[in-house]
Amino acid sequence: MAKADVTQAEGDLHLERLTKQFGDFVAVHDLSLVVPQGSFFALLGPSGCGKTTTLRMVAGLEDPTAGTIRIGDTEITHQKPYRRPVNTVFQNYALFPHMTIYDNVAFGLKRRGVKDVNKQVNDALTLIQLSEVAQRKPAQLSGGQQQRVALARAIVNRPAVLLLDEPLGALDLKLRRQMQLELKRIQTEVGLTFIHVTHDQEEAMTMADSVAVMNNGIIEQLGPPTELYESPHTVFVANFLGQSNLFPATVQETDGEEIILEDPDGKFRMPKERVASGVNTSGGSNVLVGVRPEKITIGPRSEAAAAPIDGNYVDGVVESASFLGVSTQYQVRTEGGEQIDVFAQNLDVHGLLPHGSHVRLTWQPHHGFVLAPDQDIRASADVSAGVSG
Amino acid sequence: MSPANTPVPVASKPPTTVRFRNWIGNNLLRIYAVLAFIYLLLPVMYTFVFSFNDSGKSNLTWVGFTWNNWANPCAAPDVCQSVINSISVGLVVTLAATLLGTLIAFALVRHRFRGRTTTNLLIFLPMATPEVVLGSSLLTLFLNILVPLGFWTVVIAHIMFCISFVVVTVKARLSSLDANIEQAAMDLYASEWQAFRRITLPLVAPGIAAAGLLAFSLSFDDFIITNFNSGQFTTFPKFIYVADKRGIPAQAYVIASAMFFIALAIVLIGQFAGRRRKEG
Numbered sequence: 001m002a003k004a005d006v007t008q009a010e011g012d013l014h015l016e017r018l019t020k021q022f023g024d025f026v027a028v029h030d031l032s033l034v035v036p037q038g039s040f041f042a043l044l045g046p047s048g049c050g051k052t053t054t055l056r057m058v059a060g061l062e063d064p065t066a067g068t069i070r071i072g073d074t075e076i077t078h079q080k081p082y083r084r085p086v087n088t089v090f091q092n093y094a095l096f097p098h099m100t101i102y103d104n105v106a107f108g109l110k111r112r113g114v115k116d117v118n119k120q121v122n123d124a125l126t127l128i129q130l131s132e133v134a135q136r137k138p139a140q141l142s143g144g145q146q147q148r149v150a151l152a153r154a155i156v157n158r159p160a161v162l163l164l165d166e167p168l169g170a171l172d173l174k175l176r177r178q179m180q181l182e183l184k185r186i187q188t189e190v191g192l193t194f195i196h197v198t199h200d201q202e203e204a205m206t207m208a209d210s211v212a213v214m215n216n217g218i219i220e221q222l223g224p225p226t227e228l229y230e231s232p233h234t235v236f237v238a239n240f241l242g243q244s245n246l247f248p249a250t251v252q253e254t255d256g257e258e259i260i261l262e263d264p265d266g267k268f269r270m271p272k273e274r275v276a277s278g279v280n281t282s283g284g285s286n287v288l289v290g291v292r293p294e295k296i297t298i299g300p301r302s303e304a305a306a307a308p309i310d311g312n313y314v315d316g317v318v319e320s321a322s323f324l325g326v327s328t329q330y331q332v333r334t335e336g337g338e339q340i341d342v343f344a345q346n347l348d349v350h351g352l353l354p355h356g357s358h359v360r361l362t363w364q365p366h367h368g369f370v371l372a373p374d375q376d377i378r379a380s381a382d383v384s385a386g387v388s389g
Numbered sequence: 390m391s392p393a394n395t396p397v398p399v400a401s402k403p404p405t406t407v408r409f410r411n412w413i414g415n416n417l418l419r420i421y422a423v424l425a426f427i428y429l430l431l432p433v434m435y436t437f438v439f440s441f442n443d444s445g446k447s448n449l450t451w452v453g454f455t456w457n458n459w460a461n462p463c464a465a466p467d468v469c470q471s472v473i474n475s476i477s478v479g480l481v482v483t484l485a486a487t488l489l490g491t492l493i494a495f496a497l498v499r500h501r502f503r504g505r506t507t508t509n510l511l512i513f514l515p516m517a518t519p520e521v522v523l524g525s526s527l528l529t530l531f532l533n534i535l536v537p538l539g540f541w542t543v544v545i546a547h548i549m550f551c552i553s554f555v556v557v558t559v560k561a562r563l564s565s566l567d568a569n570i571e572q573a574a575m576d577l578y579a580s581e582w583q584a585f586r587r588i589t590l591p592l593v594a595p596g597i598a599a600a601g602l603l604a605f606s607l608s609f610d611d612f613i614i615t616n617f618n619s620g621q622f623t624t625f626p627k628f629i630y631v632a633d634k635r636g637i638p639a640q641a642y643v644i645a646s647a648m649f650f651i652a653l654a655i656v657l658i659g660q661f662a663g664r665r666r667k668e669g
Contacts, residue, residue, distance in 0.1 A: 080575070081572070081575045082575050082576070087576055088572075088573070091569075092567065094567060094572070095570075097592065098591050107577050107579070108578050111578035111579050111583065112578050154576075154577075157578070
């Protein structure tokens with residue numbers, strides 16, 4: 001490997017105030033981001049959110065309207081794609097159809113005039129476990145194999161940053177799961193910075209160390225997958241990663257480390273630390289309360305009423321129950337008129353609470369979260385439901 | 390509907406009729422294909438057979454068999470010169486039209502520029518315009534700007550209509566290419582020129598070759614536009630047309646047959662090579 005590349009490869013990727021406009025349309029708006037070296041980073045969002053444009057700017061395939069891109073101390077904002085230490089795994093692989101697998105993988109090394117091409121190519125083919133097909137043409141390989149070749153063709157160059165543009169989108173579900181683990185294994189093995197663009201929240205959460213959720217050209221929230229899931233800061237994030245029950249409530253008063261909220265179903269307690277930053281919690285202000293469906297316990301109201309109250313609760317009637325094997329999915333209409341989804345683990349063998357049952361839903365105060373009220377409760381709910389399958 | 394129209398009576402019909410009907414049913418397509426080929430190849434066969442005719446000046450009636458025509462294809466005055474003329478025009482036209490047409494195709498597919506839509510439309514114009522109109526208007530142009538008719542006016546005329554076919558052929562190939570492939574090459578440290586030479590060109594080459602062959606055969610074959618713009622210059626189709634008035638020499642039949650077999654050989658070699666590449 002050339003010496004210059006080694007020094008270039010050291011460093012985090014910095015995006016500073018990056019903007020890309022296509023005519024009047026702002027695809028990426030004032031985006032700043034640091035991706036630490038060696039991390040597996042995911043850009044997650046629905047189609048058209050600007051994630052692919054961001055990726056293409058890092059690759060050098062789009063020219064930013066404003067802002068800078070740096071790797072370590074080297075600025076690469078307007079460098080030609082073939083001059084930056086960045087390689088891409090394209091969505092449809094973009095393998096060279098007239099070349100053998102070996103020549104595809106060797107392409108980048110040969111262009112840079114690297115010595116011992118043969119060894120590096122063979123090592124890369126071993127890494128993706130495809131040494132035996134080196135002399136075949138891309139069309140003779142299955143989709144999963146082509147995907148791995150596209151990966152090998154990029155990582156053989158040991159780029160400072162590897163970009164993956166929806167790399168698993170064209171694979172079927174089973175293969176996709178397998179490749180997710182494979183990608184993670186390879187990333188750990190080679191220790192390169194991976195930036196992974198996807199609309200599949202499960203894919204992002206499985207592989208990435210940190211995830212940036214993008215929407216309308218900006219980053220809605222950035223953090224480790226667990227943090228995004230447990231403490232979403234916006235309705236969009238709450239709905240895009242998994243499912244959330246969201247309902248409006250009014251702050252009544254502050255009680256030490258807790259706030260007391262009220263909605264038509266009654267009063268709730270929530271710890272202050274579960275309130276998203278910037279939300280006004282002074283008395284009388286409106287907020288949105290969110291609870292994940294799997295955090296709610298459901299039980300017959302008669303039994304629950306006898307037990308001491310533990311945490312927050314609402315009463316309602318079962319509107320539908322679907323048995324899914326591992327769990328049962330209930331839709332409950334509360335007395336206050338809200339519809340709440342509940343995923344109940346099938347710990348018992350007693351069967352379902354039938355349609356029309358009077359039930360009590362309870363959850364621990366620190367399992368909920370509080371968001372700002374001025375948002376569309378349905379934001380991204382349709383999108384994520386559409387792609388999660 | 391009569392009660393006899395049930396499945397049972399069909400089986401009780403005389404077996405020979407049924408068998409004949411089945412045979413027709415199974416072979417209808419084959420029979421049709423054979424008849425179509427006979428219809429298509431009959432004139433070629435006629436030309437081939439009459440190339441062995443021991444005729445005098447006119448080759449319209451069968452006189453007797455001879456090898457002489459094939460032994461001396463250039464015996465008749467001007468036949469070979471006209472073939473040489475046609476081939477020279479064809480080669481120059483193929484080179485120029487393929488080069489220009491390929492460049493236009495790249496511009497149209499890969500770039501967005503003012504007048505792109507208009508260019509796309511204009512490209513189709515020479516294909517849609519009747520040849521008589523094209524030929525006569527070109528002649529008017531040449532006469533008005535005082536260009537002497539001959540080899541170069543024929544070349545210019547042929548390039549004009551061949552370009553359209555080249556553009557359409559290369560464009561089709563180029564559009565089917567994944568634009569990501571070039572970007573992938575540049576992402577893998579290939580400069581614009583390297584990406585073009587190592588990736589795009591090899592992938593478009595079959596389209597360019599096809600366009601070149603098409604241009605050559607269009608040029609070689611053209612009569613109407615050539616006739617308007619050639620003056621004293623004679624191509625092979627024009628020779629045949631002119632000779633027809635005083636009797637086509639048997640040597641012309643020889644050359645026509647030879648051309649047919651050469652074309653056939655090229656196609657067969659192409660098919661064979663294609664199949665071998667797929668297997669290998």
